Amino acid sequence: MLYRQRLVLIFCLAGAIFGPHSVLGQDTKSSQADDSNIIRPKMFDVTAMDTTADPCEDFDQYACGTWRKNNPVPPDQVFWARYNQTGEYNRMVLRKILEQAAIPAQGRSETAKIAGDFYASCMDETSVNRAGVSPLEAQLKQIAAISSREGLIDALARLHATGVPAMFEFGARPDLHDATREVAVMVQGGLGLPDREYYLSQNEESKRTQARYVAHIAAMLKLFGDAPDLAEKEAGAVLEVEKIMAAASLDRVSMRDPKNHDHKTTVKSLDTLAPNLLIARFFKALGAPSFQDIYVAPPDFFEKLSVAIGSVPLDTWKVYLKWHLAQTNAPFLSEPFVKEDFEFERRFLNGQKEIEPRWKRCVSTADRLLGEALGRLYIEQTFTPETKRRTLEMVKLEEEALAENIGQLPWMTAETRRQALAKLNAVTNKIGYPEKWLNYSSVSIKRNDLATNVRNTLAFQRNYNLQKIGHPRDTSEWIVTTPTVNAYYYSPENSINFPAGVFQPPLFDSTMDDAVNFGAIGWLIGHELTHGFDDQGSKFDGQGNLVNWWTLNDREEFDKRTSCIADEYQQFVVVDDIHLNGRLTLGENTADNGGIRIAFAAMHKAAAEKGGDAAPIDGFTSEQRFFISFAQQWCANVTPERLRVIAKIDPHSPVRFRTLGTLGDYSEFAKSFGCKSGQKMSRPNACRVW
Numbered sequence: 001m002l003y004r005q006r007l008v009l010i011f012c013l014a015g016a017i018f019g020p021h022s023v024l025g026q027d028t029k030s031s032q033a034d035d036s037n038i039i040r041p042k043m044f045d046v047t048a049m050d051t052t053a054d055p056c057e058d059f060d061q062y063a064c065g066t067w068r069k070n071n072p073v074p075p076d077q078v079f080w081a082r083y084n085q086t087g088e089y090n091r092m093v094l095r096k097i098l099e100q101a102a103i104p105a106q107g108r109s110e111t112a113k114i115a116g117d118f119y120a121s122c123m124d125e126t127s128v129n130r131a132g133v134s135p136l137e138a139q140l141k142q143i144a145a146i147s148s149r150e151g152l153i154d155a156l157a158r159l160h161a162t163g164v165p166a167m168f169e170f171g172a173r174p175d176l177h178d179a180t181r182e183v184a185v186m187v188q189g190g191l192g193l194p195d196r197e198y199y200l201s202q203n204e205e206s207k208r209t210q211a212r213y214v215a216h217i218a219a220m221l222k223l224f225g226d227a228p229d230l231a232e233k234e235a236g237a238v239l240e241v242e243k244i245m246a247a248a249s250l251d252r253v254s255m256r257d258p259k260n261h262d263h264k265t266t267v268k269s270l271d272t273l274a275p276n277l278l279i280a281r282f283f284k285a286l287g288a289p290s291f292q293d294i295y296v297a298p299p300d301f302f303e304k305l306s307v308a309i310g311s312v313p314l315d316t317w318k319v320y321l322k323w324h325l326a327q328t329n330a331p332f333l334s335e336p337f338v339k340e341d342f343e344f345e346r347r348f349l350n351g352q353k354e355i356e357p358r359w360k361r362c363v364s365t366a367d368r369l370l371g372e373a374l375g376r377l378y379i380e381q382t383f384t385p386e387t388k389r390r391t392l393e394m395v396k397l398e399e400e401a402l403a404e405n406i407g408q409l410p411w412m413t414a415e416t417r418r419q420a421l422a423k424l425n426a427v428t429n430k431i432g433y434p435e436k437w438l439n440y441s442s443v444s445i446k447r448n449d450l451a452t453n454v455r456n457t458l459a460f461q462r463n464y465n466l467q468k469i470g471h472p473r474d475t476s477e478w479i480v481t482t483p484t485v486n487a488y489y490y491s492p493e494n495s496i497n498f499p500a501g502v503f504q505p506p507l508f509d510s511t512m513d514d515a516v517n518f519g520a521i522g523w524l525i526g527h528e529l530t531h532g533f534d535d536q537g538s539k540f541d542g543q544g545n546l547v548n549w550w551t552l553n554d555r556e557e558f559d560k561r562t563s564c565i566a567d568e569y570q571q572f573v574v575v576d577d578i579h580l581n582g583r584l585t586l587g588e589n590t591a592d593n594g595g596i597r598i599a600f601a602a603m604h605k606a607a608a609e610k611g612g613d614a615a616p617i618d619g620f621t622s623e624q625r626f627f628i629s630f631a632q633q634w635c636a637n638v639t640p641e642r643l644r645v646i647a648k649i650d651p652h653s654p655v656r657f658r659t660l661g662t663l664g665d666y667s668e669f670a671k672s673f674g675c676k677s678g679q680k681m682s683r684p685n686a687c688r689v690w
């Protein structure tokens with residue numbers, strides 16, 4: 001799901017930690033038993049709390065203090081939250097499924113054979129190490145043979161075809177103005193570091209990162225056989241060419257604004273704008289279907305990239321392509337590649353101390369690359385119709401609660417209100433798993449050739465995505481895999497989506513009282529619904545089209561309220577002196593702000609249907625349990641290195657601030673715990689949008 005994720009995904013618990021670039025390869029010889037730190041968290045855990053803390057001053061400490069003290073970040077992770085424990089538990093479940101599927105028994109289903117053989121090839125470390133760099137040899141030769149601009153573009157297209165998105169991203173996405181159809185989209189990209197800021201900022205941290213990055217590229221080039229002196233020079237040139245692309249790119253806040261994606265042009269005009277891209281040749285070499293119209297985000301990036309293709313020496317572009325081939329594939333190659341990749345991507349950038357055991361990396365890779373084969377096996381063991389029924393009941397109550405809120409907003413006029421309700425009525429939901437599964441039978445998988453298997457599956461995904469261009473959108477598709485512990489709102493179909501993996505503690509437990517389920521999965525449902533009305537979602541209508549359904553005045557009132565949230569979160573200090581980016585995280589914070597209110601109201605609706613509020617449990621009222629359950633999803637420790645990356649790239653606030661910000665703005669929270677106005681968890685000028 002590489003491309004769909006990179007272009008459009010809105011994750012809601014937290015972003016994919018490393019995007020599409022995952023690490024895989026040699027085990028470190030850790031003495032730690034493989035799964036010694038895997039405990040399935042409880043839904044509501046009084047032993048996680050620090051009841052000596054004042055809930056009105058720091059509710060995160062109150063709900064999570066003891067958990068945090070007892071659960072440092074494990075050496076093979078960079079972020080450790082209670083819901084990550086669920087993710088780890090999930091990987092154990094998937095491991096058992098894959099180990100079973102990997103036994104070449106008679107009567108294995110086609111699905112089990114594909115997923116199982118892939119996993120076997122991944123666990124076959126001996127074959128991986130013996131192969132060395134040979135799985136990439138054909139591609140390296142193609143790059144070495146480039147002697148003209150035509151040759152450069154052909155090689156670029158061949159890399160894209162096998163999942164290496166050098167220079168930019170290209171694929172299918174629903175049309176911004178007719179979401180029923182898939183169109184071609186080109187988006188800025190091509191950087192090896194996580195964000196343009198690393199290239200453009202002049203501070204010490206950026207300089208240190210750039211120097212380490214150049215050393216990392218050089219190390220990879222040396223592993224490909226380049227002479228040490230040459231490799232260092234080449235690596236420096238790669239940094240310079242990526243700096244050009246970084247300078248031509250928009251920042252992440254601008255890229256959140258749909259208007260910066262709304263540049264529809266024709267292939268012919270794009271060719272005039274960026275002649276050196278030889279764009280028609282690129283599409284043909286890639287195997288894209290023929291099409292006339294294309295969205296380009298942003299046009300300026302491609303104009304400048306074209307100039308750079310004309311001015312930067314061909315030899316530099318050849319090294320650039322070689323480096324990106326290495327960056328995508330290193331995790332699947334022999335030990336020296338895996339080690340070098342780990343040292344930079346994980347240890348240096350994110351503060352991870354040890355590489356994950358091989359089985360964990362192999363399970364994650366199988367999930368990422370063959371997610372719908374694995375999901376099909378997973379679902380047979382984990383998801384029940386009862387879970388779906390209860391979730392649908394909650395969704396219904398929450399939609400009612402949001403409709404009531406919209407009906408009562410004092411700042412909204414009748415005209416906009418009518419439109420907002422129409423959009424809410426059009427929301428669809430997906431719960432559990434896809435109605436039809438992707439068929440991987442055309443992917444060739446060998447039991448002893450991991451890197452080739454990865455290339456084949458990436459090529460399959462790539463081609464699957466490309467062939468959608470010009471066709472109606474398939475409404476049955478998901479953009480995350482079934483075992484994923486997360487959820488999302490998807491603008492083009494105005495849908496909320498909850499994969500089977502999310503229905504586990506600390507988000508959902510069918511044996512627990514309503515209060516704790518509404519505080520967790522109920523909040524998440526409210527959060528996803530609110531995404532349809534955040535600063536981004538509110539620009540799309542109920543049919544998923546970019547349409548302004550607001551009166552000018554109402555939009556101004558809305559902007560005032562979202563600015564309140566942006567300013568509030570901007571005050572939070574993430575690490576050292578780095579502040580949270582209030583505009584980058586605005587959509588998520590707005591969804592949190594609305595989600596808690598909707599879930600709280602829905603909990604009361606559910607209680608009313610059952611004849612009133614439930615009696616206190618463990619000494620807490622149902623309202624208090626609701627808020628503790630909400631906060632306990634987020635109990636977390638994070639490495640300082642990872643926090644620095646999150647501050648730059650993640651549209652989600654670090655989890656501690658999701659608790660402090662969301663609850664500090666909600667008067668019902670203050671009431672439940674008897675907080676007085678002006679205490680930290682009871683903001684006098686509380687922000688509210690929906």
Ligand SMILES: [Zn+2]
Nearest residue numbers: 011012588591
């Ligand atoms: Zn979200």
